[in-house]
Amino acid sequence: MRSFSYARPETALAAIQAFASAGSGARYIAGGTTLYDLMKLDIEHPQHLIDVTAIRGLDRIETSGDRLRFEALAPMSAIAANQTVLRDYPVLAEALSKAASQQLRNMATVGGNLLQRTRCLYFRNGAGGVSVGNTYPCNKREPGSGCAAIGGVDRGQAVLGQSASCTAVSPGDWPVALVAMNAYVEVLGTSGTKTLPVADLYRMPGDTPHLEFTLQPGEMITAIVVPKTPAGRRSTYHKIRDRESYAFALASAAVALEMDGDRVTRAHIALGGVATKPWRATAAEAALAGQQLTPNTALAAGHAAFADARPGRHNAFKIKLGARTVADALTIAAARSDT
Amino acid sequence: MDGGNGSGVTRRAAIGGTASLTAASLLSVPEEGLARGALPTLPPAGALAIRPIVNGRPMPVTIDPRTSLLDLLRERLALTGAKKGCDHGQCGACTVHVDGRRVVSCLTLAAKVDGREVTTIEGLSDGERLHPMQQAFIDHDALQCGYCTPGQIMAAVVCVSEGNATSKADIREYMSGNICRCGAYVGIVAAIEAAATKMEKG
Numbered sequence: 234m235r236s237f238s239y240a241r242p243e244t245a246l247a248a249i250q251a252f253a254s255a256g257s258g259a260r261y262i263a264g265g266t267t268l269y270d271l272m273k274l275d276i277e278h279p280q281h282l283i284d285v286t287a288i289r290g291l292d293r294i295e296t297s298g299d300r301l302r303f304e305a306l307a308p309m310s311a312i313a314a315n316q317t318v319l320r321d322y323p324v325l326a327e328a329l330s331k332a333a334s335q336q337l338r339n340m341a342t343v344g345g346n347l348l349q350r351t352r353c354l355y356f357r358n359g360a361g362g363v364s365v366g367n368t369y370p371c372n373k374r375e376p377g378s379g380c381a382a383i384g385g386v387d388r389g390q391a392v393l394g395q396s397a398s399c400t401a402v403s404p405g406d407w408p409v410a411l412v413a414m415n416a417y418v419e420v421l422g423t424s425g426t427k428t429l430p431v432a433d434l435y436r437m438p439g440d441t442p443h444l445e446f447t448l449q450p451g452e453m454i455t456a457i458v459v460p461k462t463p464a465g466r467r468s469t470y471h472k473i474r475d476r477e478s479y480a481f482a483l484a485s486a487a488v489a490l491e492m493d494g495d496r497v498t499r500a501h502i503a504l505g506g507v508a509t510k511p512w513r514a515t516a517a518e519a520a521l522a523g524q525q526l527t528p529n530t531a532l533a534a535g536h537a538a539f540a541d542a543r544p545g546r547h548n549a550f551k552i553k554l555g556a557r558t559v560a561d562a563l564t565i566a567a568a569r570s571d572t
Numbered sequence: 573m574d575g576g577n578g579s580g581v582t583r584r585a586a587i588g589g590t591a592s593l594t595a596a597s598l599l600s601v602p603e604e605g606l607a608r609g610a611l612p613t614l615p616p617a618g619a620l621a622i623r624p625i626v627n628g629r630p631m632p633v634t635i636d637p638r639t640s641l642l643d644l645l646r647e648r649l650a651l652t653g654a655k656k657g658c659d660h661g662q663c664g665a666c667t668v669h670v671d672g673r674r675v676v677s678c679l680t681l682a683a684k685v686d687g688r689e690v691t692t693i694e695g696l697s698d699g700e701r702l703h704p705m706q707q708a709f710i711d712h713d714a715l716q717c718g719y720c721t722p723g724q725i726m727a728a729v730v731c732v733s734e735g736n737a738t739s740k741a742d743i744r745e746y747m748s749g750n751i752c753r754c755g756a757y758v759g760i761v762a763a764i765e766a767a768a769t770k771m772e773k774g
Binding site: 234237238241262265266269272273274284310333334340 | 620640734
């Protein structure tokens with residue numbers, strides 16, 4: 234691992250200033266479960282690490298009023314176990330508790346998790362990895378080097394949103410649930426604070442897949458805000474994996490429903506494990522509006538979510554699996570009481 | 573794999589040849605020469621002073637900022653109970669407690685434990701008296717090779733105190749971050765169930 238300087242400021246402002254004075258090569262680090270891992274793999278090589286976890290009073294969980302507000306340094310495990318979140322927004326609690334392991338959820342923060350980088354095998358392997366000897370090109374890791382996943386072993390790759398440069402899946406669960414629930418982030422930078430929908434944090438890969446997020450250098454996510462909605466209780470995060478626990482999604486669906494009897498008045502649907510960013514399934518939402526929820530309409534919504542999907546060599550199964558994941562998620566959510 | 577290249581060299585022969593070549597060249601280099609010539613030159617250690625409290629004792633130490641908590645424990649403090657399995661947060665063999673919460677020490681920057689309480693498997697027993705979880709792992713034959721066991725036990729102790737060990741299903745879910753390649757899972761789940769009952773009685 235390359236050497237770096239390390240600072241641990243105690244206020245958000247001091248962190249912003251430290252970043253500005255450090256110049257290029259500076260990175261914030263929170264739990265470190267992605268960044269430190271990728272530094273060990275020689276994929277990330279920051280020259281200056283600004284550890285934000287000593288910032289005081291940036292880990293509160295607020296559930297009163299007309300919104301949920303999670304400060305960025307709250308660990309994933311704390312929100313997964315929050316009684317209000319568990320009861321009123323199971324989609325959020327489940328997206329967190331079905332991610333990683335309890336050890337990692339204790340370390341990783343809900344702000345940092347939004348910036349988790351892809352688990353694409355070609356991205357993770359090949360950057361100085363002794364076993365592969367730098368053999369795999371990756372446009373995300375080394376812009377312009379090519380993409381070994383396209384035409385390669387692409388079972389895990391995206392079927393939605395991919396480009397001729399990159400097919401890497403956006404790996405997170407939590408961002409998918411937040412996108413479904415119209416959440417936004419509060420961001421602090423040198424020019425002050427701003428808010429940004431979580432959906433707008435992510436870029437499509439296009440021909441610049443190394444640019445993944447829309448945050449500007451030095452900007453820091455300080456909180457996540459979820460507007461309260463009656464759909465919260467009729468919600469779920471349904472995640473299909475190669476093993477039952479502690480694995481990334483092959484396909485997942487975050488679903489929340491407003492219903493009038495057995496009729497859907499409004500559906501929130503977002504997809505994980507299948508797309509290059511947390512994917513709002515607007516066509517599926519539209520297909521369900523005003524419909525009775527039946528096995529047929531649920532599956533039709535699932536198919537609508539994947540109408541634009543383009544499979545590679547080994548991942549066409551994700552289209553059928555993804556559609557059924559959406560259908561199952563809708564059925565699970567609809568069976569939950571909204572009172 | 574060995575056909576078609578016309579060289580007549582089989583894969584097996586090629587691998588065997590490489591292995592013996594490597595061994596020969598290693599043997600021909602004096603030990604001090606290998607240490608100088610073959611190992612990468614590390615930059616001088618940074619001077620980051622930290623004061624973690626490890627198993628109840630303050631442990632002031634100066635580290636290179638790159639150091640993981642796992643390497644600090646094993647290489648500097650001679651606490652080799654926490655194991656290096658994958659070194660990437662995927663296996664759980666390095667699980668320790670920081671301020672009472674379980675974490676993987678391989679992905680924890682040592683710099684982060686400045687001023688914090690770190691508990692390792694070495695600090696779990698009360699002198700010679702084993703922690704109920706340690707005893708339960710013995711009683712239920714919850715290991716084979718034992719490499720993952722310190723991590724399993726450290727994770728299990730907090731799994732109980734979190735309230736996530738009240739059913740077999742919960743134990744399996746909340747222990748999924750600890751991989752046992754010998755497959756001692758049946759014994760591990762039984763041990764945690766048994767220890768949970770004892771721990772709750774105090």
